[in-house]
Amino acid sequence: MKITNFKAKISHYSVIILFLLSLTSVIVSCGPFKPKYTDSRKIPSNPKDKREKNIKEGRGFRAMGMLEKKNSGNFEFASSNEMWRATLDLLDFTPLSNVDYSGGIIITDWFNESNDQDPIKITVRFLSNEVRVDGIKIIIHKKICKKINDCKIVKIDSTLEQEIKLAILKKAATIKRNEKTDIEYSETGAGRPDGKD
Secondary structure, eight states: OHHHHHHHHHHHHHHHHHHHHHHHHHHHHSGGGSOOOOOTTSSOSSHHHHHHHHHHHTOOOOTTGGGSOOOTTOOOOGGGOHHHHHHHHHTTTSOEEEEETTTTEEEEOOBOSSTTSOOEEEEEEESOSSSOGGGEEEEEEEEEESSSSOEEEEEEOOHHHHHHHHHHHHHHHHHHHHSOOOOOOOTTSTTSTTOOO
């Protein structure tokens, strides 16, 4: 009796092992685990040149990088986006209620210049990272209150939207023009072995 149980166990485990091997081959052959083929003629052989190339392309190492989308070399941060910086500079006079760079939106809190005016809220939606007219959308809401708890919020169409958009575009163009776009890495700069601090 012990022999039949042993044979049953072996056949059961062999089915499980066969299933796991086939599952492993399917997982490895597709998706993030698929091996990448590279052209060794395009990769510098000198390690120093490899590092400089990776720095210029914005590549880095991440422990969980295999599970994320592969957009290496294309990093866009709020500090490098001219439209974003120009909008924050322009709206620095008012408190902000929502600032979400990944969502591409800035919303101010309700504000008014004097007590006899109805408060407004400005929403700036970024449709592109480039400095262009169709890359930004301005929406203005007005809060009209007849009594303290009886308020109505309406979207208003006014020239203020176009004025804000134009001011943001001008400021972004100025920021872009004044920035240095190409960073040169020196071989003997500060922090390098032969560099002088």
